[in-house]
Amino acid sequence: MRVSSKAHYGLRMMTEFAKAYGAGPLSIAEVARVEHLPLAYLEQLASQLRRGGLVDSTRGVHGGYSLARPADQISVLDVVTVIEGEVSPVECVSHGYVTGTCQREGECASRGLWMRLKQSIDAVLSQTTLAELVTDQSLIDSMAPAETTR
Amino acid sequence: MRVSSKAHYGLRMMTEFAKAYGAGPLSIAEVARVEHLPLAYLEQLASQLRRGGLVDSTRGVHGGYSLARPADQISVLDVVTVIEGEVSPVECVSHGYVTGTCQREGECASRGLWMRLKQSIDAVLSQTTLAELVTDQSLIDSMAPAETTR
DNA sequence: AGAATCCCGACTGTCATGGTCAGAATTATA
DNA sequence: TATAATTCTGACCATGACAGTCGGGATTCT
Numbered sequence: 537m538r539v540s541s542k543a544h545y546g547l548r549m550m551t552e553f554a555k556a557y558g559a560g561p562l563s564i565a566e567v568a569r570v571e572h573l574p575l576a577y578l579e580q581l582a583s584q585l586r587r588g589g590l591v592d593s594t595r596g597v598h599g600g601y602s603l604a605r606p607a608d609q610i611s612v613l614d615v616v617t618v619i620e621g622e623v624s625p626v627e628c629v630s631h632g633y634v635t636g637t638c639q640r641e642g643e644c645a646s647r648g649l650w651m652r653l654k655q656s657i658d659a660v661l662s663q664t665t666l667a668e669l670v671t672d673q674s675l676i677d678s679m680a681p682a683e684t685t686r
Numbered sequence: 687m688r689v690s691s692k693a694h695y696g697l698r699m700m701t702e703f704a705k706a707y708g709a710g711p712l713s714i715a716e717v718a719r720v721e722h723l724p725l726a727y728l729e730q731l732a733s734q735l736r737r738g739g740l741v742d743s744t745r746g747v748h749g750g751y752s753l754a755r756p757a758d759q760i761s762v763l764d765v766v767t768v769i770e771g772e773v774s775p776v777e778c779v780s781h782g783y784v785t786g787t788c789q790r791e792g793e794c795a796s797r798g799l800w801m802r803l804k805q806s807i808d809a810v811l812s813q814t815t816l817a818e819l820v821t822d823q824s825l826i827d828s829m830a831p832a833e834t835t836r
Numbered sequence: 837a838g839a840a841t842c843c844c845g846a847c848t849g850t851c852a853t854g855g856t857c858a859g860a861a862t863t864a865t866a
Numbered sequence: 867t868a869t870a871a872t873t874c875t876g877a878c879c880a881t882g883a884c885a886g887t888c889g890g891g892a893t894t895c896t
Contacts (some may be wrong), residue, residue, distance in 0.1 A: 537689060537766070537773040537807060544776060547796060563872065583874070594841055594874045596863025612799060616687070623687040626694060645823035646697060649762060649814050650689075656810045657687060660803045673795035676842070683745070694882065713841065727886055733843070745842045746894025 537625075539616065545573055546581045546619040547612060551673065553561070553591060554607035554666040561600030581619065588618030609671060613661035623657055625650045687775075689766065695723055695764060696731045696769045701823065703741060704757035704816040711743070711750030731769065738768030757820060763811035773807055775800045 541644045549564070556562040563581050568575040582601055585591045590610060591601045603610060616623060624630035628638045638644065644675050696722050699714070706712040714732050718725040732751055735741045740760060741751045753760060766773060774780035778788045779800045788794065 537687070537770060537775070539687060539775040539803075539842090541776075541853095542853070542864065544796075545854095547835065548707070551795065561872095565724065565872080574855065576857070579873075579875095586873095593873060594863090595861075595871095597871045599862085599871090599872045612796075620687060625687070625689040626691075626702075641836075645826060646694075647820045648822065652713070652814075653807065653810045656806045662805045664799050664802075665706075669795045669799070672798065676795060690884070695885095709842095715841080724886065729842075729844090730886090736842095743842060744894090745840095745892075747840045748895065749841045749893085751842090770877075 541622055542581065543616045543619045544647075545571075545578065546585060547669075548573065549578060549581060550585065550590065550603075550666055551669050552611070552614050553601055553603050554610075555673075556668045557603050557607055560598070561602045563600035563609060566600070584619055585615070590614060590618055597644050598679045603666070606667070608667035612669075613658060614668075615666075616619045616684050623661065625653050625657075627655050627667045629644065690770055692731065693769045694764045695721075695728065696735060697765050697819075698723065699731060700735065700740065700753075700760070700765050700832060702817055703751055703753050703820050704760075705823075707753050707757055710748070711752045713750035716750070734769055735765070738764075740764060740768055749825050753816070756817070758815045758817035760816045761807060761812045762814045762816075762819075765816075766811060773804065773811065775803050775807075779804050 549567050552567045552571060553562055564578045564636070565575060567573070568578055582591070582593070585595050586601070590604055592604050593599070593601050613623070615661065622630050622632075627633060628647055635641070641647070699717050702717045703756065714728045715725060717723070718728055732741070732743070736743050736751070740754055742754050743749070743751050745819055757823055764794070765772070772780050772782075777783060778791065778794070793798070
């Protein structure tokens with residue numbers, strides 16, 4: 537029951553893109569610098585995010601990535617889903633599940649539980665948008681300016 | 687964001703123990719038979735459950751395992767925690783987290799999110815007890831008796 | 837004594853994670 | 867027009883978790 541650091545990295549990258557939204561594309565070299573993440577790895581994640589339709593890319597010298605839509609219209613769930621695939625505690629509650637695949641389906645008592653769990657997770661993740669993460673971030677920054685020079 | 691089938695197996699086994707509660711120990715050979723799970727694997731899981739204090743074991747001929755306390759006092763969270771370790775989307779919100787381990791702690795905007803997520807998951811898993819799973823099970827069984835002969 | 841059981845440690849194959857690397861394609865700019 | 871900055875792609879790799887298997891030991895009932 538954990539979020540991969542892959543998804544976590546992706547979210548951090550998306551937060552950077554959100555901060556830069558409207559000011560032209562942001563390169564992953566820049567993201568790697570400010571977030572201290574391995575550049576070559578971010579490249580892969582950025583590709584996934586693009587294929588998932590969350591960001592647009594611009595190649596060439598002043599290229600980079602920018603959010604495909606405003607930050608308040610991209611939820612954490614969107615990001616996690618693109619990178620990790622659908623959030624689903626067990627296969628039988630995932631979207632593409634084909635009825636009958638699990639032989640125990642009829643007599644399974646815990647499916648209801650897993651469905652509640654999935655809904656609960658989805659709710660939390662879809663309620664938080666990148667925009668909120670960014671404003672939380674600036675709140676933190678403004679409250680502890682002495683720490684930022686480290 | 688998924689529950690390992692290891693934990694899922696463990697839960698199924700615990701449900702069997704719950705059904706047999708009060709009627710002497712239940713052997714894992716029996717569990718393996720009715721749940722169609724590999725016996726040798728269940729042995730490992732049963733050991734973990736015992737070490738985690740969720741079941742008591744009896745060796746010898748009519749031995750087996752029985753719940754360490756009534757089924758309504760064991761939650762799904764208890765089971766998952768013993769088998770998978772603490773449920774925690776990211777390290778920095780887990781119980782044993784040492785403040786300062788994550789260098790980004792000060793400026794991390796998503797920690798609040800992960801804490802909400804953990805709480806939400808914990809809530810769902812701790813609200814459901816083995817007793818409820820068992821009664822759900824019997825409800826299902828009584829409603830579709832024709833299917834049980836397959 | 838022997839069968840049924842739990843107990844334990846070692847082993848194994850497969851897969852996801854968390855990367856790295858080399859090089860090709862594209863584009864701005866000196 | 868060359869070159870530097872970028873994205874894009876596919877291949878590669880090391881590590882550890884997961885999902886098991888196996889062999890044998892310890893215990894207890896009959």
